[in-house]
Amino acid sequence: MPEALPETALPETPGAAAQLVERYLRALAAQEWDSVRACLSPSVVRHGPFGDDFEGLEDYMGFLRRTMPALPGYEMDIDRVTELADGRVLVELRETVEIDGEPLVTDECLLFALDDRIGRVSIYIRRPPVRPRPVS
Numbered sequence: 001m002p003e004a005l006p007e008t009a010l011p012e013t014p015g016a017a018a019q020l021v022e023r024y025l026r027a028l029a030a031q032e033w034d035s036v037r038a039c040l041s042p043s044v045v046r047h048g049p050f051g052d053d054f055e056g057l058e059d060y061m062g063f064l065r066r067t068m069p070a071l072p073g074y075e076m077d078i079d080r081v082t083e084l085a086d087g088r089v090l091v092e093l094r095e096t097v098e099i100d101g102e103p104l105v106t107d108e109c110l111l112f113a114l115d116d117r118i119g120r121v122s123i124y125i126r127r128p129p130v131r132p133r134p135v136s
Helices: 016-030 033-039 057-070
Strands: 040-047 075-083 089-099 102-114 118-125
Touching: 016 033, 016 075, 016 089, 016 102, 016 118, 033 040, 033 057, 040 057
Parallel strands: 040 118
Antiparallel strands: 075 089, 089 102, 102 118
8 A cells, every 4th residue: 555645745646846836825824833834845035025035945935923923803815726737836916914003905816836845936026006106
């Protein structure tokens, strides 16, 4: 009888990469750090939207553990998870935090590269349009 794959191992079946990414995102939103860690490669690289990049599992996990609990009213809504032909996974989602008691919603796209676990996370944020200043 073949040995069962651990929950984080990426079997070579269609949709497996997308399932791993979705498991990671749900664990991240719930701040289930052991589950987050299990989804990530030891050499994970995170490219943030503001040049806030992290290399290596410990560096990235430290960032997440510091940042996520500090976000008041945090919510993540996953709109779409798409596994691309080359094995990467594209995720469209919305993150909400409270600023001065009001929700601030940020639309994002995340691109994941995987081997047997998540090896790279690249985050892209949709910015609101810049409104021209009134001429005085």
